[in-house]
Amino acid sequence: MQLLNAPSTSSLTFHHSPTQSIGGINILNSLNFSCQRHARTLRESILAYGNSNLSTIVAKATSVEAGASSVSSETAEAEVTKALSQIIDPDFGTDIVSCGFVKDLHTSVASGEVSFRLELTTPACPVKDMFEKQANEVVAALPWVKNVKVTMSAQPARPIFAEQLPSGLQTISNIVAVSSCKGGVGKSTVAVNLAYTLADMGARVGIFDADVYGPSLPTMVSPESRILEMNPETRTIIPTEYLGVKLVSFGFAGQGSAIMRGPMVSGVINQLLTTTEWGELDYLVIDMPPGTGDIQLTLCQVVPLNAAVIVTTPQKLSFIDVAKGVRMFSKLKVPSIAVVENMCHFDADGKRYYPFGRGSGSEVVQQFGIPHLFDLPIRPTLSASGDSGTPEVVADPQGEVARIFQELGVCVVQQCAKIRQQVSTAVSYDKSFKAIRVKVPHSDDEFYLHPATVRRNDRSAQSVDEWTGEQKLQFGDIPEDIEPEDIRPMGNYAVSITWPDGFSQIAPYDQLQTMERLIEVPQLTH
Numbered sequence: 264m265q266l267l268n269a270p271s272t273s274s275l276t277f278h279h280s281p282t283q284s285i286g287g288i289n290i291l292n293s294l295n296f297s298c299q300r301h302a303r304t305l306r307e308s309i310l311a312y313g314n315s316n317l318s319t320i321v322a323k324a325t326s327v328e329a330g331a332s333s334v335s336s337e338t339a340e341a342e343v344t345k346a347l348s349q350i351i352d353p354d355f356g357t358d359i360v361s362c363g364f365v366k367d368l369h370t371s372v373a374s375g376e377v378s379f380r381l382e383l384t385t386p387a388c389p390v391k392d393m394f395e396k397q398a399n400e401v402v403a404a405l406p407w408v409k410n411v412k413v414t415m416s417a418q419p420a421r422p423i424f425a426e427q428l429p430s431g432l433q434t435i436s437n438i439v440a441v442s443s444c445k446g447g448v449g450k451s452t453v454a455v456n457l458a459y460t461l462a463d464m465g466a467r468v469g470i471f472d473a474d475v476y477g478p479s480l481p482t483m484v485s486p487e488s489r490i491l492e493m494n495p496e497t498r499t500i501i502p503t504e505y506l507g508v509k510l511v512s513f514g515f516a517g518q519g520s521a522i523m524r525g526p527m528v529s530g531v532i533n534q535l536l537t538t539t540e541w542g543e544l545d546y547l548v549i550d551m552p553p554g555t556g557d558i559q560l561t562l563c564q565v566v567p568l569n570a571a572v573i574v575t576t577p578q579k580l581s582f583i584d585v586a587k588g589v590r591m592f593s594k595l596k597v598p599s600i601a602v603v604e605n606m607c608h609f610d611a612d613g614k615r616y617y618p619f620g621r622g623s624g625s626e627v628v629q630q631f632g633i634p635h636l637f638d639l640p641i642r643p644t645l646s647a648s649g650d651s652g653t654p655e656v657v658a659d660p661q662g663e664v665a666r667i668f669q670e671l672g673v674c675v676v677q678q679c680a681k682i683r684q685q686v687s688t689a690v691s692y693d694k695s696f697k698a699i700r701v702k703v704p705h706s707d708d709e710f711y712l713h714p715a716t717v718r719r720n721d722r723s724a725q726s727v728d729e730w731t732g733e734q735k736l737q738f739g740d741i742p743e744d745i746e747p748e749d750i751r752p753m754g755n756y757a758v759s760i761t762w763p764d765g766f767s768q769i770a771p772y773d774q775l776q777t778m779e780r781l782i783e784v785p786q787l788t789h
């Protein structure tokens with residue numbers, strides 16, 4: 264067998280193994296390739312394709328002006344597409360044509376008119392103006408083009424996988440948890456200001472205050488209606504709203520503080536969250552209850568969190584708490600994308616003071632490989648605005664605090680887009696290769712598996728006796744040339760594969776990785 268479509272820079276390994284059974288997983292047979300891509304960094308991508316290429320394109324285009332009249336309408340579209348494919352999305356490291364952003368392309372060589380729409384993943388895309396400008400430039404540089412009309416839009420809000428979700432959550436693109444392991448570190452302050460920053464960036468945003476014992480949202484915002492209403496027909500909850508952000512909190516439920524035990528609290532939170540008519544949201548920010556206990560765990564299991572932002576204070580002891588939080592999210596396959604070190608310093612008499620010490624945030628970033636750290640200073644205004652019902656980023660949009668939240672907002676938008684892209688393209692079927700390609704989200708692990716191996720190693724009750732562990736599905740039950748019909752992501756942890764016999768297999772990434780790992784892979788040397 265030949266290695267088709269192998270990138271020249273990849274180191275490929277190939278193996279066709281006999282039946283093996285190790286560690287509870289039967290590796291019946293496998294075709295396996297490991298492919299370590301030479302990942303292009305964001306900066307390299309921009310340098311390689313972005314700015315430098317724009318000027319090259321412009322130069323080239325002018326030099327071929329003489330040939331403009333010979334352009335046919337078929338080649339016109341191809342030329343526009345080619346020109347647009349020079350623009351790289353810095354978050355995905357791929358061109359905007361491959362990302363599928365270019366829609367409704369119309370060209371007319373006779374009139375020199377070109378129009379198209381760029382449909383981005385989020386209306387809060389921090390580089391949307393750059394895309395619009397570059398798209399105008401590269402297309403206008405084509406010799407036959409006289410007028411370019413670019414319209415910008417965003418994809419409708421939807422989660423990566425919607426089928427299994429409660430209906431209330433089926434129109435939310437990204438759910439971001441803001442979490443801390445201790446109370447009083449500023450988690451609600453961060454959640455609320457982050458939400459209003461995202462809204463200011465153009466996104467449709469909701470906040471869910473999951474702290475039943477001490478809901479902070481009612482103090483931090485001042486909506487006209489402070490009571491959640493219920494739709495009597497659908498028995499769903501209608502969020503209240505303040506400055507365009509939808510809000511749900513137990514504090515708006517009109518029952519005051521509750522005395523409830525753990526499982527009851529989980530039930531109330533889940534009901535409040537999943538039966539709310541959120542409508543289309545680009546981001547739902549969840550202000551998590553502090554800690555890493557059962558309540559947090561069940562919440563994380565019910566809600567398909569895309570990412571977590573961890574809030575901490577600089578004390579050394581906080582490191583241990585944060586580590587707990589990061590581990591909890593990591594176990595649930597929720598990537599922690601940023602750490603906010605709150606109350607890290609204040610300025611007085613021209614000097615900067617660090618009352619709680621320094622360095623615990625950067626230790627978290629280093630130890631857990633979390634890519635971003637944000638320092639939030641102690642500011643009396645931050646506390647005052649929290650109490651006054653107007654978030655600081657709204658009260659002082661040009662201030663230092665708003666600037667820090669803008670950076671955090673950009674980070675959240677970019678990381679969520681990256682995570683969605685990674686998850687939705689994590690597992691695919693390569694027809695020419697007749698192999699399932701696995702690129703595990705949030706890791707460099709990339710490999711190919713033989714479809715029959717994946718199907719034969721299903722661990723569900725249909726294939727393996729739950730009590731005895733006895734293999735019910737036999738090797739010969741699955742044809743060697745079986746091909747998957749459909750592959751869909753299921754949150755951050757698994758994919759659902761539909762086979763021609765109608766069987767729907769849930770394959771967690773861990774399991775796919777185990778299949779790959781348990782096979783001896785001789786290295787192919789080039």
Ligand SMILES: Nc1ncnc2c1ncn2[C@@H]1O[C@H](COP(=O)(O)OP(=O)(O)OP(=O)(O)O)[C@@H](O)[C@H]1O
Binds near residue numbers: 449453606645
């Ligand atoms: N950087 C800051 N500068 C000044 N005051 C702050 C800062 N961050 C938070 N505060 C204030 O500290 C108090 C606690 O903040 P917040 O309610 O956000 O914490 P929390 O972690 O959500 O607490 P809990 O878990 O109890 O809800 C609030 O009064 C808030 O206004």
